[in-house]
Amino acid sequence: MGWERADATSARGLTPLLEERFSTRVFDPGYTLGVDDLRPLLEAARWAPSAGNSQPWAFLVGLRDDETHRAFVPLLSRGNAFWVPRASAVIITLHRSATDPGSDMLYSDYAAYDLGQSVAHLTVQALAAGLQVHQFAGFDHAATALAFGVPDNWTVTTAVAIGRPAPVESIEDAEPSLAQRERRLRDRNPLQGFVFAGTFGSPAEIAPAPGSR
Amino acid sequence: MGWERADATSARGLTPLLEERFSTRVFDPGYTLGVDDLRPLLEAARWAPSAGNSQPWAFLVGLRDDETHRAFVPLLSRGNAFWVPRASAVIITLHRSATDPGSDMLYSDYAAYDLGQSVAHLTVQALAAGLQVHQFAGFDHAATALAFGVPDNWTVTTAVAIGRPAPVESIEDAEPSLAQRERRLRDRNPLQGFVFAGTFGSPAEIAPAPGSR
Numbered sequence: 001m002g003w004e005r006a007d008a009t010s011a012r013g014l015t016p017l018l019e020e021r022f023s024t025r026v027f028d029p030g031y032t033l034g035v036d037d038l039r040p041l042l043e044a045a046r047w048a049p050s051a052g053n054s055q056p057w058a059f060l061v062g063l064r065d066d067e068t069h070r071a072f073v074p075l076l077s078r079g080n081a082f083w084v085p086r087a088s089a090v091i092i093t094l095h096r097s098a099t100d101p102g103s104d105m106l107y108s109d110y111a112a113y114d115l116g117q118s119v120a121h122l123t124v125q126a127l128a129a130g131l132q133v134h135q136f137a138g139f140d141h142a143a144t145a146l147a148f149g150v151p152d153n154w155t156v157t158t159a160v161a162i163g164r165p166a167p168v169e170s171i172e173d174a175e176p177s178l179a180q181r182e183r184r185l186r187d188r189n190p191l192q193g194f195v196f197a198g199t200f201g202s203p204a205e206i207a208p209a210p211g212s213r
Numbered sequence: 214m215g216w217e218r219a220d221a222t223s224a225r226g227l228t229p230l231l232e233e234r235f236s237t238r239v240f241d242p243g244y245t246l247g248v249d250d251l252r253p254l255l256e257a258a259r260w261a262p263s264a265g266n267s268q269p270w271a272f273l274v275g276l277r278d279d280e281t282h283r284a285f286v287p288l289l290s291r292g293n294a295f296w297v298p299r300a301s302a303v304i305i306t307l308h309r310s311a312t313d314p315g316s317d318m319l320y321s322d323y324a325a326y327d328l329g330q331s332v333a334h335l336t337v338q339a340l341a342a343g344l345q346v347h348q349f350a351g352f353d354h355a356a357t358a359l360a361f362g363v364p365d366n367w368t369v370t371t372a373v374a375i376g377r378p379a380p381v382e383s384i385e386d387a388e389p390s391l392a393q394r395e396r397r398l399r400d401r402n403p404l405q406g407f408v409f410a411g412t413f414g415s416p417a418e419i420a421p422a423p424g425s426r
Contacts, residue, residue, distance in 0.1 A: 015257070039419050109350075158323070188259050197279075206255065
């Protein structure tokens with residue numbers, strides 16, 4: 001499974017970086033990123049807020065064809081095996097799901113939440129650099145933990161494909177069904193379905209944004 | 214407990230909206246937001262990515278002194294009782310921690326992570342409107358679930374104070390210790406502490422950003 005593709009117009013009206021975000025499955029396989037290109041993205045993740053500043057996140061960084069990347073690619077689900085390796089980088093994300101031995105950190109309840117924020121900040125920084133990010137969880141998590149020596153109190157959570165988006169036509173012949181998915185318009189629940197006031201389930205009085213669907 | 218305060222220079226080098234983000238405890242108590250001011254923030258949350266587009270988030274929106282706000286303020290922890298009500302709005306965040314009865318949604322493992330992302334997107338949109346956001350978890354979660362009729366398969370997670378930041382001097386006399394905390398420089402673990410390659414714990418070869426500490 002993965003995070004949805006978007007057409008850039010669906011979220012019109014948001015601040016440009018958010019408006020332009022979409023979880024593409026079509027990356028430019030000829031575009032390479034260096035570790036220094038990733039640094040600002042990781043700095044954005046680093047400066048994300050977290051419960052009590054617990055920073056319960058870790059990242060395993062793979063650049064296309066490097067050691068980490070080569071170890072991870074075979075662990076991808078069938079649905080992700082084609083498009084993920086075409087991205088310039090893949091970052092495996094982890095959260096600290098239990099406190100470190102001897103640590104008095106008590107914020108594990110928020111670790112997954114905080115990791116999600118950290119990855120969102122990484123994504124916004126990537127967008128500012130003209131890149132796109134596609135998060136996914138369709139890979140062998142247990143094998144990943146084993147391959148990279150992940151401690152028991154850390155949980156392999158998602159992976160993040162990062163690269164330069166390419167035209168959907170570039171995968172039309174190789175992966176027609178993927179190209180079809182890429183063209184699918186994204187959708188969201190209306191605000192009335194999840195923005196409440198007074199009681200859970202009672203919609204707050206917020207008019208939907210014009211063109212937000 | 215709460216999310217850390219930042220001095221705006223600490224994260225220099227990031228894209229402006231992220232660079233300017235900080236979890237202030239000093240809001241302008243005279244500044245009001247209407248429900249339509251919150252709509253773009255909630256649209257940003259709405260358009261965040263989620264596992265399989267499961268959108269496992271919900272929000273209870275309170276504007277200062279409205280019914281939701283008045284019901285929530287008494288549930289704040291002692292440390293949050295002064296500064297949170299001075300914000301223009303408070304949004305209680307929830308994630309779907311178990312699938313709805315009869316639903317075949319299978320993405321609950323990522324619900325907290327996805328809520329965190331959604332709140333990060335809300336935060337970025339708030340920053341674009343000149344607002345600041347301070348997330349916190351220091352309130353009575355059980356009483357909040359009871360007060361707002363939260364179903365068993367939804368988890369009250371954090372609350373988000375939103376408003377216009379005010380000068381720290383504005384709370385100097387009323388809350389000197391809070392003013393002191395507000396002035397504290399924020400800090401983060403160095404990249405080498407959480408950005409790995411090859412093996413968990415082996416730092417990726419990424420130079421720290423100049424001025425990032």
